[in-house]
Amino acid sequence: MTAMYSLVFVFLLVLIPLIGVGSAHLEFFFAVCVPTTAIIIFLAGFVYKIFQWTRSPVPFRIPTTGGQQQSLDWIKQNKWDNPSTGAQTFIRMLLEVFTFRSLFRNTKVDLNKGTGVLGYSSSKWLWMFAILFHYGFFIVAVRHMRLFTEPVPIIFEWLEFGDGILQLGVPRLYLSDLLLVTGISLLLIRRLWDSRVRYISLFTDYFPLLLILGVALSGIYMRYFAKVDVVAIKAVTMGMVTFSYANLPFEQIGASFYVHVFLVSTLLAYFPFSKLMHLGGVFLSPTRNMPNDTRIKHHENPWNPDIKPHSYEAYEKDFGPAMHEAGIPVVDPANRGEQA
Amino acid sequence: MKFHYGMPIFAGLIIFLGLVTFPLWFNAPSEAYKDPEPKLPTEAEVKAAGFDTFACVESTQFMREKHMQLLDEWRDWALRDGKRSYTNAQGQTFEISLQKTCMKCHTSKKEFCDKCHEATAVTPYCWDCHIEPEGYNETH
Structure with a gap:
């Protein structure tokens, strides 16, 4: 049911700009006011969340048993899973942020009906879907910088070229679009398919997935199917980032652009107050960012x-x-009372 | 206000804010953004090229949005189906040919095509097969 509510909510979010631009002709509102406000909410909310987290007391080191901790000389330490120094912890964080190492350790419980043994087995699906989705989304986001910079730095031109290197169709099919849509769809299917994951899933789990899927599909529809005036769009996006709003060619841009922008704005404004804040939160994970040195250094409770x-x-x-x-x-x- | 590990966290936060506000500070020092201005043919040039009407194959807004789709369809019709004539919404008929129709009026790739493509960082693969028209080398 929560999945259905989320879906209906995303449909409503699509309707708002369709009516607002199609009937009420609030182009300036939907192309400039809404995204600018959303970016301000995103930045302020992000800073607020980080401040809030920085003010929270940090727990004592939490040694996780991902690998052998530093012990006697002849016992080999697993330095990246159970680091004891700052440098080793830094590598653990790099691997966590760039390769999602903790998702790679995902396991599932299986009952072997033949032997009757109940045991854990490796389950890499979550890791694979997450990698596809996150890197796809990252490339898509960075690639959009071609519309926000003038002159376009060469690195974004390379990205644009490399992403469309298969030369499929016109305009070229972006590989990152495939990655993003495949990844997010698989994550959504996993959440609906696995009854145990479905049982613990809330509105706040489905809504971001469906919203990001909506963002991706609206962008894909705009680029490959509806086709919009990209030069006019660049005039609007450049006007937005340089704060010069005179004579922007709103009437040349199709409705699909306003839908895409509105969904992205919703995502940005929602971001700091949702589970998506793991973007900042991953760096502050106490089980990941602290070395296991509780037996090496004396840690004094600061509020003793x-x-x-x-x-x-x-x-x-x-x-x-x-x-x-x-x-x-x-x-x-x-x-x-005795004498000594 | 008491912060725990404030220095590294705020350093990271500042780096993050710097990255996400990239378009703001990147564009700040440069001049105001101007739309690319592809060189459009004059009426005399179009007449000299042998066309009866001054209008393009389709309307300006259609070409701004969908020229790549039109060119893609033209390629398929001409080279795969052998269909060499195109009739637009106004009932006018044109020969399907990049060099003999499009580039008759839009003579310079550098002055016409490249203007918008450079502004939007697009690299079309037309010229992987087609020879760049005359005038390109002189002005390039």
């Missing part, structure tokens, strides 16, 4: 109260006679 040591001897000195009177055994004979 200042308690002076109080030995038993000193304690008995304070309360000895009273303890003796109550029948509690004491060490010092003087407290028992």
